[in-house]
Amino acid sequence: MDIDEMIALLQKRKEEHGVRDITTEEYSGGGDTVCDVVDLVLDEETGTLRVKTVYR
Numbered sequence: 001m002d003i004d005e006m007i008a009l010l011q012k013r014k015e016e017h018g019v020r021d022i023t024t025e026e027y028s029g030g031g032d033t034v035c036d037v038v039d040l041v042l043d044e045e046t047g048t049l050r051v052k053t054v055y056r
Helices: 003-017
Strands: 023-027 032-043 048-055
Touching: 023 048
Parallel strands: none
Antiparallel strands: 023 032, 032 048
8 A cells, every 4th residue: 555545545534434543453472452553654674654553
């Protein structure tokens, strides 16, 4: 997914569900753990934006 596709998808979800917090599910050795999205950072090795998360 590129940045324009992500923006369009976020706009679509906003229209469908209103303003919401964004979380991720990170695999944690046997189950998924909900994490908060805190930033999007450039991964210089791959040239991609990486979603930065923290555990709740």
